[in-house]
Amino acid sequence: MTGLREEKKRRTRQALIEAALTLFDEQGYDGTTVAEISARAKVSPATFFNYFATKEDVVFADQHLYDEVVDGVFAAAKPDAQVAELVTRTVHALATAEAWSFPLDHPLTEVRTRLLAAVPALRAGYLLRNAVVGDRWAEKLYETCKPQLDRVEAAALTGAVLGALEAALRQLPDGSSATEVVLATVDRVVYGFLPRKKG
Amino acid sequence: MTGLREEKKRRTRQALIEAALTLFDEQGYDGTTVAEISARAKVSPATFFNYFATKEDVVFADQHLYDEVVDGVFAAAKPDAQVAELVTRTVHALATAEAWSFPLDHPLTEVRTRLLAAVPALRAGYLLRNAVVGDRWAEKLYETCKPQLDRVEAAALTGAVLGALEAALRQLPDGSSATEVVLATVDRVVYGFLPRKKG
DNA sequence: CTCCAATCTTAGAGACACTCTAAGTTTAGA
DNA sequence: TCTAAACTTAGAGTGTCTCTAAGATTGGAG
Numbered sequence: 001m002t003g004l005r006e007e008k009k010r011r012t013r014q015a016l017i018e019a020a021l022t023l024f025d026e027q028g029y030d031g032t033t034v035a036e037i038s039a040r041a042k043v044s045p046a047t048f049f050n051y052f053a054t055k056e057d058v059v060f061a062d063q064h065l066y067d068e069v070v071d072g073v074f075a076a077a078k079p080d081a082q083v084a085e086l087v088t089r090t091v092h093a094l095a096t097a098e099a100w101s102f103p104l105d106h107p108l109t110e111v112r113t114r115l116l117a118a119v120p121a122l123r124a125g126y127l128l129r130n131a132v133v134g135d136r137w138a139e140k141l142y143e144t145c146k147p148q149l150d151r152v153e154a155a156a157l158t159g160a161v162l163g164a165l166e167a168a169l170r171q172l173p174d175g176s177s178a179t180e181v182v183l184a185t186v187d188r189v190v191y192g193f194l195p196r197k198k199g
Numbered sequence: 200m201t202g203l204r205e206e207k208k209r210r211t212r213q214a215l216i217e218a219a220l221t222l223f224d225e226q227g228y229d230g231t232t233v234a235e236i237s238a239r240a241k242v243s244p245a246t247f248f249n250y251f252a253t254k255e256d257v258v259f260a261d262q263h264l265y266d267e268v269v270d271g272v273f274a275a276a277k278p279d280a281q282v283a284e285l286v287t288r289t290v291h292a293l294a295t296a297e298a299w300s301f302p303l304d305h306p307l308t309e310v311r312t313r314l315l316a317a318v319p320a321l322r323a324g325y326l327l328r329n330a331v332v333g334d335r336w337a338e339k340l341y342e343t344c345k346p347q348l349d350r351v352e353a354a355a356l357t358g359a360v361l362g363a364l365e366a367a368l369r370q371l372p373d374g375s376s377a378t379e380v381v382l383a384t385v386d387r388v389v390y391g392f393l394p395r396k397k398g
Numbered sequence: 399c400t401c402c403a404a405t406c407t408t409a410g411a412g413a414c415a416c417t418c419t420a421a422g423t424t425t426a427g428a
Numbered sequence: 429t430c431t432a433a434a435c436t437t438a439g440a441g442t443g444t445c446t447c448t449a450a451g452a453t454t455g456g457a458g
Contacts (some may be wrong), residue, residue, distance in 0.1 A: 005425060005434075033414065044437050045415095055415065084393055120327060127330055128323035132365055149392075156367040156384045157392050163362015167333055168355040185355045192357050193348075193392025194283055207454095210404085232443065243408050248445065 013051050013061075015041040017135055018108065020058040025111045029119045056125050059115060061101050069097045074140040083145050084190050087161060091136060091186050095179075107134045117170060130166060134158045160189045210251050211261075214240040216300055219257040224310045228318045238366050250377065255324050258314060260300050265332045268296045273339040282344050283389050286360060289336060294378075316369060329365060333357045359388045 008080050019040035023032040034055050038048045052058045073090045102109050135155075142154035149157070168185045172178060218239035222231040233254050237247045251257045272289045299309050315325050334354075341353035348356070367384045371377060 003371060008425095009435085026261065034416090035414085046437055047435085049416070050436075053416090060452095123330065124323040124327035127326035128319060129324065131326055131365070134362075137364065137367075138370070152367050152370045152372075153387070153392070154386075155370040156387060158361040159366025160359040160363035160392075162356040162389050163333075163365075164359035166330070166362075167358025168351050170334075170352045171337070171354040173351075181351060185351075188352070188355060189359050189388065190392055191395040193352070193359075193389055196390040233445090234443085244444095245408055246406085249407075253446090254444070297406095 011102065012041070012047070015102060016043070016048060016051055017058055017061050020055075021108045021115075024059075024115055029115060029122065037127065048182075056121065059112060059122055060125060060129060061128050066094060066098065066129075067136060070133060070140060071136050074144055077144055079086060079144075081144060083141070083157070087190060088186060091161065091165070094133075095176060095182055125152065127166065127175050130162050131159075134162045145180050157189070161186060164189050182195050203370070211242060211246070212242070212261065213248055213300060215247060216257055216260050219254075220307045220310050221316075223258075223314055224307075228314060228321065255320065258311060258321055259324060259328055262328050264296065264384075265293060265328075266335055268292050269332060269336050269339060273343055276343055280343060282340070282347050282356070285340060285343065286356065286389060287385060290360065290364070290381065293332075294381055329361050330358075333361045356388070360385060363388050 016037065020037045023036055023040060027036075034048050035045050037055075037058070038045045041048075047056075052061075070093075073086070073093050077086060077089075098104060100109065100112075107185070116122050137174060138151075138155040138158040141158060142149065142151050145154070164185050165182060168181055169178065172181055215236065217266075219231070219236045222235055222239060226235075233247050236254075236257070237244045239245075247257075251260075269289060269292075272285070272292050276285060276288075295305060298306060315321050335372050337350075337354040340357060341348065341350050341352040344353070363384050364381060367380055368377065371380055
């Protein structure tokens, strides 16, 4: 059944990710070639591209799982769910899923975070994947909460939440709690950064 | 003394942008080579890279002017300016500056918009440039309004505004007013998508 | 007008990401 | 053990982008 084949593939994939991140950390992203990565993982360059469509993709290895996380939240949602609750729930699910090939305290997780912030091409890739998840999220939110918002509002809301989180977490001072910043940021986006003036 | 030299450069640059967008429209972005673009503009491929660092850059020709737009808004701001006013002013300035090599009703402007939405690599480039402008905007906003918000809040706010606008304008139904959507979206981000519950 | 110097353009060589095809190897299951 | 499918690989080729050195054009000084 779940044979030796699957296991071997899993290990090759993991080896490629580890090799890539280690080398990116040591030599920089641009300073590392796919040939070097595959050599370190003991496979041919052609094999690298069997596992990852682009050199960039190895940094976003499990990103596609975020789609499933969003789908999961809305599949479990009651039909009369409120917007605020669904938004909070989705953010929480995305944040805790942390669909990534390493545990949160793994050293390479920190390397990856550093790379995403430092290498423009990778930040762009991150933003794009974020935006695509946002598109899907907006669609689900609209379908689930039709009477409460229209399509444009749903897109604006999800775009605002993701945009705010990316920017806020980038500014996160060392030692402060990411969880707290996430919660406060979502709250501000949903309910406003400033009190509405009366009138 | 704005000599013949400057003028010639300006025309070469413009020719490259027009050639690129026309070909992208006809053959697709990936289906067009730099060799084809430069051939149509009657220069060598090497010259293309004298004007634009990457093939992608030709689509974002005047993007760097957005920085100056942001700087301009904050240079003109009174020291006691309010957050909401500065945000609105900046969005307005960015929207109307529309720092682009063609007038708004030029056919290639529409081509460019279509490309940005359709080609993932270009959407990623757009999001990155947006985010970088957002970083600068957040910094200025924080410096100008220190008592009113901290660094993380400023970043979250600008990130939210830009993220919301990108997502909302993507969903814009044909024939509806972009200006109205922009204004409504900014208002929602600043003052909240939902009314705050009492308590 | 002529020549010099700075600037701009270009050819050419080369690195690297990525694609495709065809061939070789390994594994699952009969 | 044999076969079919899945996986890996070499090799050739395309296109972006870099770098260097050489050729062309222009602005200014004599």
